[in-house]
Amino acid sequence: QVQLQESGPGLVKPSQTLSLTCTVSGGSINSGGYYWSWIRQHPGKGLEWIGYIYYYGSTYYNPSLKSLVTISLDTSANQFSLRLNSVTAADTAVYYCARFVMATNSFDFWGQGSLVTVSS
Amino acid sequence: DIQMTQSPSSLSASVGDRVTITCQASQDITTYLNWYQQKPGKAPKVLIYGASSLETGVPPRFSGSGSGTDFTFTISSLQPEDIATYYCQQYDNLPLTFGGGTKVEIK
Numbered sequence: 001q002v003q004l005q006e007s008g009p010g011l012v013k014p015s016q017t018l019s020l021t022c023t024v025s026g027g028s029i030n031s032g033g034y035y036w037s038w039i040r041q042h043p044g045k046g047l048e049w050i051g052y053i054y055y056y057g058s059t060y061y062n063p064s065l066k067s068l069v070t071i072s073l074d075t076s077a078n079q080f081s082l083r084l085n086s087v088t089a090a091d092t093a094v095y096y097c098a099r100f101v102m103a104t105n106s107f108d109f110w111g112q113g114s115l116v117t118v119s120s
Numbered sequence: 121d122i123q124m125t126q127s128p129s130s131l132s133a134s135v136g137d138r139v140t141i142t143c144q145a146s147q148d149i150t151t152y153l154n155w156y157q158q159k160p161g162k163a164p165k166v167l168i169y170g171a172s173s174l175e176t177g178v179p180p181r182f183s184g185s186g187s188g189t190d191f192t193f194t195i196s197s198l199q200p201e202d203i204a205t206y207y208c209q210q211y212d213n214l215p216l217t218f219g220g221g222t223k224v225e226i227k
Binding site for chain 1: 121154156162163164165166169170173175207209211214215216217218219220221
């Protein structure tokens with residue numbers, strides 16, 4: 001059974017960089033058929049896709065965040081990461097990592113979510 | 121971006137009732153639509169993919185239909201454990217986008 005687990009600071013100051021890591025267990029991120037994804041949910045709101053990365057490094061980002069976001073892979077650690085630059089209070093959200101499976105084009109496994117608050 | 125509009129935003133129904141949620145896309149997405157269930161404090165869980173295919177292990181009281189721009193999600197007999205917020209999500213075009221959610225409560 002694949003499991004994903006987010007980790008990273010729960011508090012980030014405005015204008016700084018938000019960094020989260022997702023550790024994948026029960027499967028390798030270095031295999032085809034999946035996109036490794038980040039999704040966020042503002043408090044009490046809906047879901048926003050941030051972007052995803054394929055195992056050989058191709059990345060796809062939401063244009064609303066594209067200039068500020070970087071998603072990267074660390075295949076040796078079976079992890080992938082999110083960096084969001086120049087954060088503001090509007091970036092306060094629960095951040096989920098998730099696996100997007102190409103066979104069904106759906107997010108089939110998710111992390112439990114990591115609340116990140118942007119505040120001085 | 122493709123806008124996904126769900127309705128209603130919330131509903132209250134009795135145990136055993138048939139519950140229907142609709143999702144409208146701002147352009148034709150054929151059947152490139154998924155439905156997710158999110159319980160409070162938890163991550164979403166996929167229930168339906170490809171508009172009408174039931175994810176493995178999901179009870180058959182959940183179903184989906186539709187194509188083009190109009191989609192329907194149905195719970196044939198509402199159970200107490202179905203209390204959650206339900207989201208549609210399109211994958212026809214990037215960026216992937218979700219509907220605003222429908223909160224289902226027990227009357």
